[in-house]
Amino acid sequence: MTSRDFDALVLPDRVHSSLYRDPAIFEEEMDRIFNRSWVWVAHESDIPKAGDFLTTHVGRQPVIVNRDRKGDIRVMVNRCRHRGATVCEARRGNAAGFVCPYHAWTYSQDGSLRGVPLPKGYKDFDKAEYGLVQLRVETYAGLVFATFNHDIEPLDTFLGRAKPWIDLFMKQGGGFPVKTMGEHRFTFPGNWKIQLENTTDAYHFPIVHKSFLTSLDNATEDLFSFMDAGGYVEDLGNGHSVMVMIPELVDLDDNLDADIPDRFADIAEELRRDYPEEQVRKIVRAIGGSGFNLNLFPNLACSMAFFRVLRPLAVDETEIRHIAIGMDGGPDIANRARLRLHEHFQGPMGFGTPDDAEAWERVQRGSAGSADPAWIMVNRGEDKTAANAGDVTAETGMRAAYQMWKRMMSA
Amino acid sequence: MTRTIETITFEDAVRFISLEADCLDHRDYATWLGLWAKDGIYAIPIDPDAEDFADRLNYAYDDAAMRRMRVSRLTSGESMSARDASNTLRSLSRFRMLDDEPASDVRIRCAQHLVDYRRGAYRTYAANVTYRLRVEDGGIRLAEKVVRLINSTDALAGMSFLL
Known part of the structure; x- marks a missing residue:
């Protein structure tokens, strides 16, 4: 397949469904993206x-x-x-x-x-x-x-404008270094880019994750009902993007004077035995993670409170790891709370992941309907008007990833 | 439990965990919730050697509140994966009492072979399951159930059922 063909499959507002289905494209992706990128x-x-x-x-x-x-x-x-x-x-x-x-x-x-x-x-x-x-x-x-690409630009340059977001994400160490704490590993029968898109897709959240939202206490449910909470999506270059769902949780060092949510009140009380009030607030605020998903092309996301890692297995099979993270040297009670939050949403028995996996599988199955026009639409929020410029449901991050895909596949 | 008991024999234990398995395969979750002691723990660890689950990541580590929420999610119709849930059929065998019986608090271990059918495909889940059973108010209650999948550290697929 020539570079020219790839150009025709990725338009500014849509991508061709053969990107999910064509084994020849998958082979090219392994070579041109995974063997050449960071x-x-x-x-x-x-x-x-x-x-x-x-x-x-x-x-x-x-x-x-x-x-x-x-x-x-x-x-x-x-x-x-x-x-x-x-x-x-x-x-x-x-x-x-x-x-x-x-x-x-x-x-x-x-x-x-x-x-x-x-x-x-x-x-x-x-x-x-x-x-x-x-x-x-x-x-x-x-x-x-x-x-594998010894001639590639330095990682620093590759990450570019994503770096300040990585720094913000790591603040969920609550003043301690971030450490990994185990992982949920699962597969779904679908193309890897379906998952790549999903990490920057706020639009699906209230639909697919209704049962998760219902399981939360009212205050937390409000926090996760972020369709109209001032969030936004930003293209950070090189296929990276950030989706801010909960603006007040972008910088975990801010708002330390705010009231501690009821769900963390018991933990705060226990922490006060060992830590001064300011540190208690910092730790408690870090427990729930950051209010954004940072999508790093092609295989990592720093997603609210965990790392999401994808691994393409075949054109229609992908392995996902949701890696739990916590506070290295931090209080056990805080790390325990983070583990329970991770288990609540993630993994093959979580309240969120199985529904995501079902949606992704349905995309793969449905994309067999390839009669013209066989396009996957990523045009939401494309016409940046004053009304939608700050729309958390914009598909800006997907467009950013697909433009990077096109650049690498055509190189 | 119709008859009042004070201690649990091997036969009592097998009968009880067979009932528990039947409830799960037939999605009789209301009865299933009622089998548990109030402080009962339902755990599906990732680490095959884990004995203490609180400080590590598990697939499930449920107290009573979490079990209720889990059942609500599977039955409410709000979860798209649960709406099209698998049919499951589990067989329990190779029972072994881990404590002297009869007693009012006993552990029993068995092999569980679960077949999951969904959208034209079968999957199998093999696990060692340990139950801790306790006499409460003249009946048997489930104090702890630990499901150790033999492939727990590998990639699994989404599950729309309970192990």
Whole structure:
């Protein structure tokens, strides 16, 4: 497929449904986007000590993310340079190095090949040429990104205007560093971009999540009824966007004098035994998370109170991880409250996620109706008038992502 | 529970958890809620080795209020996934008492094999389930149910039913 064809599939206000369905486009996406962009792989708190590692994927390629002896974070293809076996199948752990189970080629924490059995069977063998393949790695505010593209712009430039929003998001540490606290992992039978869109889709919330809203106390239900609460969506460049749902929860250091919501009153009371009032307020305000979703193209969202990570498995199959986050070194009672809030909405048995997954599955199924016109509309809030400029339901974030998609696919 | 009891035997326990399973497969959630002790905990951990659930992320970690809300969500018609819920059929077997019986407070463990049917596709969920049963007011009440899926750390699909 030529670049020109991709141009025709993404118009300013609509995208062609073949973007959800065509396996050839999916193959091109893996190559042109996931093998060339910065892709989020971990949070620094996942691997705090030397030797800590986790295994994950960049696009479809298995990688190891680890911290070497010097404390540097490395991302390496999880593939022995001999015959291609994975050198690690554990999801996470701590290891002095990696030994291929097939012929015992042994790699150091930094990926260099340390030794092979019976080396005299090789002629002119230079171990230095057979280390694990290294990706380029850069971090911002604890977020670890990697890329196969060694010529790509620095992460700092790639994130650009998204950076101040990442800084705001991390304030939900409540004065403590943010740490990950486990994850819900689930799949849905649909294309990855359906999920990418959803993180910047406020329009669906009162419809799809009615049962979640009903389960909340009145004050919290009001907070989450943000259709007309002054929110907005902003294109941050490079496919990134932010959707502000609850403006008063954009900066968690603001409004610390405001009344503590009833639902957190007991927690505040307990915290007062160990912390001064100002810190109590800061911690309590951080429990519920931020009032916005930050969508980072292509695979991460900093979504209110958690990280959403997507992984394309096939054109019509996607894995999602909802990673719980909390306060590293913070009070147990606050982190417990955050875990319960996460369980309430997220995961395969949450009050929100299964309904989202149902909507996404329905989009995938319905998109088989491909008779002309087979367009997916993302034109809401396109005509920026005074009346809708601040509309939280604008599909501005989707348009931003699809323009980045077009740029990368046509490059 | 028609007969008043003071202690729980193996047979009592199996009969009780079979009733609980039947309620869930037939979506008789009102009866199901009534099987629980007031302070009962319904837990579906992610960590297979977890014994204490409060400080870690679970699929479900429900007290009575959360169970009621969960049932409301499944039955209210407001949830689009629950409106088109799976049909489930679960088999319980391999029962083992973890405490001496009869007693007024006992734990029993079993294997649960659940088949979920939805939109032309079957899925299976295999789990070890531990129940803690307690005598209250002359009847058996569920004090704790812990469902340990054997694939709990893998990616699961959305569930429109209770395990």
